Amino acid sequence: MKIPWKIQRQTEWYLLFVIIVLSAFLTVVNPKFFTLENIFDFLRNNSFLGIVALGELVVLISGGIDVSFTAIATVAQYLMGLVISTTMVNNVLLAFLIPIPIGIALGAVNGVLVYYTRVHPVIITISTLNFYYGVLMFLTKGTWIYKFPPAFREFAKLKVVTFMGAQGVPFGFSFFTLLWIILGFFTFVVLRYLTIGRKIYAVGGNLEAARRAGFNIFRVQLFVYSYIGLLAGIAGFVHAQLNQMIQPNAIVGRELDVIAATILGGASIFGGSGTVWGAFLGVLLIAIIKNGLILMKASAYWHEVIMGSIIVLAASISAYQRKLQIRREKGRFAEEQIF
Amino acid sequence: MQIVALMVLLGVLFALMAFLTQGKLLEAQSFQAIAFQMPLLGLLTLAQMGPMLSGGIDLSIIATANLVSIVMALSMTQFFPALQAPFAILLGLGLSLLLGILKGFFIALVSVPAIIATLGLMIFIRGLALVITRGYVIAGFPPDFLFIGNGTVVGIPVPFLVFAIFASLMYLLLSRTQFGLELYLFGSNPVATLFSGVNNRKVVFRTYLLSSFLAGIASCVMASRFNAAQADYGESYLLLTVLACVLGGVSPSGGSGRVWGIVVSVVVLQVVATGFNLLGFSSHLASALWGMILLGVVLFNRLFLA
Amino acid sequence: MESAVNQPVSEKEPFLLLRQVSKRFGGVRALDKVDFEIIRGEVHCLVGENGSGKSTLVKIVTGVVAPEGGAEMVIDGKPYSSLRPFEAYRLGIHVVHQDLSLFPNLSVAENIASHFYLEPRSFVDWKKIRKRGMEVMEKLGITLHPDTEVRKLSVADQQLVAICRAIASDARLIILDEPTSSLTWKEVNRLFAFLRELKSKGIAVLFISHRLDEVLEIGDRVTVIRDGKKVGTFVAQGLTRDELSFLMTGKKLAFTREVMLQENRPEILRVERLSRTNQYHEVSFTLRRGEVLGLIGPRGSGRTEIALSLFGLNPPDEGAIFVDGKRFRARSVQEAIQYGIGYVPENRLLQGLVLDQSVENNLVITVFEQLKRRGLFVPPREKHAFAEETVLAFGIKVADIEAPVRSLSGGNQQKVVLAKWILTEPKILILDTPTHGVDVGAKESIYQSIIELVGKDLSIILISDEEQEVRLVCDRILVMKGGKIVKEFSPGTMTEDDLRQSIRE
Missing domain, CATH: 3.40.50.300 (P-loop containing nucleotide triphosphate hydrolases)
Known part of the structure; x- marks a missing residue:
């Protein structure tokens, strides 16, 4: 018997179409865009964004939202940086393992607070964002870390496949891109084949029904916020690898890119829907736009304007579709009620 | 009930801060500082109040205030220096209304959830500010503009007067006008207001228009106090406005909360902030503490008031 | 677990028996020494005006509230002094709420088999879920596609899914709370046919409705409650609407309209x-x-x-x-x-x-x-x-x-x-x-x-x-x-x- 795939997820196809059109356009403007080198480079550079977007996806599906993951990633990577730069332990695996429990723990705090206070998770996670980040900045005074053991430095260059570029500069498919894909697959498995994943969809679809069905809501919320914490921890490691430097203020402020990417990818902010594939495409679209702006030599200051417009536009389209759906199903009087 | 709790909190915090600062908080200078600094937070909180009463939130008030400051600054320093402060203020308030229309359009007419709409618009508006200023600070305003943030009238700081005026107007608006009454009813149950002939879209639209306008007023005080305008001033205020609203009794789900509660909670927060200042806390430590206080208030409400 | 659907119908042995059940909320007596029984394979209707104690009775049966001391509860032959909600659920007592409590974003099969997620298993067996969904629907003669998202179904179909869900998790008594209030007449007929199907499988149904016609049509027996007291349990056949209404209210509607409208009004x-x-x-x-x-x-x-x-x-x-x-x-x-x-x-x-x-x-x-x-x-x-x-x-x-x-x-x-x-x-x-x-x-x-x-x-x-x-x-x-x-x-x-x-x- 076939597994009931949901192939009719239109958002993803629209997105793919937009990505193709945009890519074609950018290639015409600057042929460098559609080279294997640029694509690999670009996937590598966006692996941080892609990994945390997977976490945000899971939170959004459950009907929540998390804006504190940037602070979690920062705290996790900073503590990792402190440990490896002071001990100079020449082991990347160890470095990789440090941020994970930190991320999970900080995420779990969010989960507990969201469950017990029943206040909108935006308010909770803005608070924890300020708290985590504020404490870190206060204690570290914003000092950068850039003294890493050699293994940590070498690891960043690790490639799964290597090609030779035209100028004799090697390039290739980065390990971090692979990590992103593996985590994407893992998240897909969690959402689709683990009981907890189905409960996440159920809670996001109808919280009261989930409660009545006997699902443990606390466990679900704890899981989703810990999960984004976990991914934020891993992403913190990736970010430190990619930059070979840890600046406490480098990540905070990029929350919205991630949320925008996930929503563009079809995750509903009302909960209950969203796919890994969509989140992947959403990140890709945001990244292509940013990359395109650079290729087109637009001033960096325009980035925010364009990002903001995209978020508002994407949210408008989704609100409009919701409106149409309600109008179709229940008539216009119900649609008026959806503030 | 809430006012009593809030007053007690104010007393306790005041005593605590006075103790920690070894009495420095009780000096006239500190009071002066509070009276000069509180209005900015107060006005921004008033701007946040309407959206929160409607059950929404406005994450773009700081961005709005900054863009308005920048436009006023440009008007005074580069484009229309001859027309001076009054014209710049008119221009700035006009812009704030325009931004309010933009927010109202997406939230009230397109029905985009306020959190997402104002999130996107926050980035958009801040982006515009960055495009205009290229990240630089615009500074050096004429004295009559600086008077708004730094002057006194019969010993009372002008920004304090501005806040007092707009808090009173807000009070009148919320408790004595059709809009205000409808806003509370809408915040509690938008379906019932719809079925009672309230024009929900109009209420929401006006809420964000009002919020933007108040952010514009706050912007005048802010630019004048700092004697400068920049794209990312005062971003830590965003959390503080939400905190002040929640602390002042505005329910995050809408429909309840009064202006006096806001006023008292803003005073509380400013006393604490001034105390932090006197104690030499860094802005980061302060922001960590704010985060913790907001969580504390929310937990307290959940555990003891619900 | 073997499905209840296959169990034989044993006549006359009650699935649920309540004796001398009372409940007080503050100063209000919500239920006063009520006796109540439901036999396997019957459709038992519960009627009463608002505030008569209907919902309190349902809450006691489902373990949401505990009865006062002195009450006796026998479920499936075993005595209980009080129930917890999950115990009631384990015993096969399931409520289909008025709002249905479905997951609109999940498929029909997944909704029906959602109780699988309560089992201590980490992995989802999609084959089993789909199979279970199809099986239950087939047994009850429903033809919905198991992969359709529930939000795309009509309210009536959603209701059938909600009932199937109860059956799938071995319900032996299904409590339907005002199930017909948002159905068209045709859909009500379909629901009734479906309930008869359940009956024939030995499943008891407690049907709560204020629509007396429907009560008389589908019910085998009707229990009437008024002001927290049981008026009686009656065989539905032979009872008229007016009689039932009188039993419920204890009053006859005395209203008559005297002045009628003249024809020439503008x-x-x-x-x-x-x-x-x-x-x-x-x-x-x-x-x-x-x-x-x-x-x-x-x-x-x-x-x-x-x-x-x-x-x-x-x-x-x-x-x-x-x-x-x-x-x-x-x-x-x-x-x-x-x-x-x-x-x-x-x-x-x-x-x-x-x-x-x-x-x-x-x-x-x-x-x-x-x-x-x-x-x-x-x-x-x-x-x-x-x-x-x-x-x-x-x-x-x-x-x-x-x-x-x-x-x-x-x-x-x-x-x-x-x-x-x-x-x-x-x-x-x-x-x-x-x-x-x-x-x-x-x-x-x-x-x-x-x-x-x-x-x-x-x-x-x-x-x-x-x-x-x-x-x-x-x-x-x-x-x-x-x-x-x-x-x-x-x-x-x-x-x-x-x-x-x-x-x-």
Whole structure:
């Protein structure tokens, strides 16, 4: 018997179409865009964004939202940086393992607070964002870390496949891109084949029904916020690898890119829907736009304007579709009620 | 009930801060500082109040205030220096209304959830500010503009007067006008207001228009106090406005909360902030503490008031 | 676990037996020494007015509240002194709530088999879920695609999914709480066929409904509760609607309308060939001044949709509405109010009142415009005085009009809704099932106020699903079905049975 795939997820196809059109356009403007080198480079550079977007996806599906993951990633990577730069332990695996429990723990705090206070998770996670980040900045005074053991430095260059570029500069498919894909697959498995994943969809679809069905809501919320914490921890490691430097203020402020990417990818902010594939495409679209702006030599200051417009536009389209759906199903009087 | 709790909190915090600062908080200078600094937070909180009463939130008030400051600054320093402060203020308030229309359009007419709409618009508006200023600070305003943030009238700081005026107007608006009454009813149950002939879209639209306008007023005080305008001033205020609203009794789900509660909670927060200042806390430590206080208030409400 | 569906039907042995069950909430006796039993494979109906103790009984059966000492509960042959919700669930007692509690974003099969997720297993076995979903649906003769998202189904189909879900997790007693309230007549018939199927599999059904016709049609036995006491359990066959109604209320409805409308009254509302896709089609009727026009038909017949259109909340696609000869475009509620149309909604708690706000503000919500006539402000003192007057005039019992409406009794809340519309001085008032869930005494007083209102030349459209009600109160009755007006009656020209017949045929 076939597994009931949901192939009719239109958002993803629209997105793919937009990505193709945009890519074609950018290639015409600057042929460098559609080279294997640029694509690999670009996937590598966006692996941080892609990994945390997977976490945000899971939170959004459950009907929540998390804006504190940037602070979690920062705290996790900073503590990792402190440990490896002071001990100079020449082991990347160890470095990789440090941020994970930190991320999970900080995420779990969010989960507990969201469950017990029943206040909108935006308010909770803005608070924890300020708290985590504020404490870190206060204690570290914003000092950068850039003294890493050699293994940590070498690891960043690790490639799964290597090609030779035209100028004799090697390039290739980065390990971090692979990590992103593996985590994407893992998240897909969690959402689709683990009981907890189905409960996440159920809670996001109808919280009261989930409660009545006997699902443990606390466990679900704890899981989703810990999960984004976990991914934020891993992403913190990736970010430190990619930059070979840890600046406490480098990540905070990029929350919205991630949320925008996930929503563009079809995750509903009302909960209950969203796919890994969509989140992947959403990140890709945001990244292509940013990359395109650079290729087109637009001033960096325009980035925010364009990002903001995209978020508002994407949210408008989704609100409009919701409106149409309600109008179709229940008539216009119900649609008026959806503030 | 809430006012009593809030007053007690104010007393306790005041005593605590006075103790920690070894009495420095009780000096006239500190009071002066509070009276000069509180209005900015107060006005921004008033701007946040309407959206929160409607059950929404406005994450773009700081961005709005900054863009308005920048436009006023440009008007005074580069484009229309001859027309001076009054014209710049008119221009700035006009812009704030325009931004309010933009927010109202997406939230009230397109029905985009306020959190997402104002999130996107926050980035958009801040982006515009960055495009205009290229990240630089615009500074050096004429004295009559600086008077708004730094002057006194019969010993009372002008920004304090501005806040007092707009808090009173807000009070009148919320408790004595059709809009205000409808806003509370809408915040509690938008379906019932719809079925009672309230024009929900109009209420929401006006809420964000009002919020933007108040952010514009706050912007005048802010630019004048700092004697400068920049794209990312005062971003830590965003959390503080939400905190002040929640602390002042505005329910995050809408429909309840009064202006006096806001006023008292803003005073509380400013006393604490001034105390932090006197104690030499860094802005980061302060922001960590704010985060913790907001969580504390929310937990307290959940555990003891619900 | 073996499915309950396969278990043999053992006659006469009760699945559930309650003896001397009492429950007190604060000072109120919700249940008083009630005996109650449900036999395997029967459809047992539970009827009673609002507040009679029906829901308390259900809560005891499902373990949500514990009965007082001295009660005896025997379920499936085993005695229990009290139950916890999950124990009741394990014993196979499942409730299908009015809101169905489904997961709209999940597939039919997944909803049906969602209890698998309660098992301590980490992995999802999609094959098993799909198989279970298909199996249960097949057994009960339902043909829905297992992969369809539930949100895409009609309410009736969703209900079947909800019942299937209970069956899938080995329900042996399914409690249906007002299951027919949002179904069309055809769908009700399908549901009944389905319930008979359950019966034949030995599953007991506790059917809670205020629709007595349906109770008599589907029920094997009917238990009637009144004021927390059991009136009795009766065999449904042979019982009439009037008898049952009398058992429920202990009273006979004593209302009669004396003065009827004269024929020559001027027309106030004319609806011409009004249509709206998927809701109603080419509806035409008129309403005269001082007339009570009944609009009767099941849910989904288009009755509420028409009313919402007249109220500006559901703009029609085609056709025209004239109020007092003027064309009314029906684009907004504000416009409807200007034309003198008011609407007392069906769901008073959600649509009619802002429960957390004051009585005062709930009353004046429709008349802010009038109150601020003298300027920008709504003067608080005048507003307060105005609300006080209104409270007096409508006999609303309230200690403090600044207290939230939530603190009022149901009957007084109802009066607040009505009052706020009368304050707009409407020409036409649409009452959407105003007596739904109201006891006989309150019913009579609502009828009385309707008569008073038309005495003051107001015209009323009364939406109802009770044949008796429209016959008693209305001057003229329109029967709606499938989005069309199928018949028009004068009350004198037909009996209740005629009317019932014309609705169902």
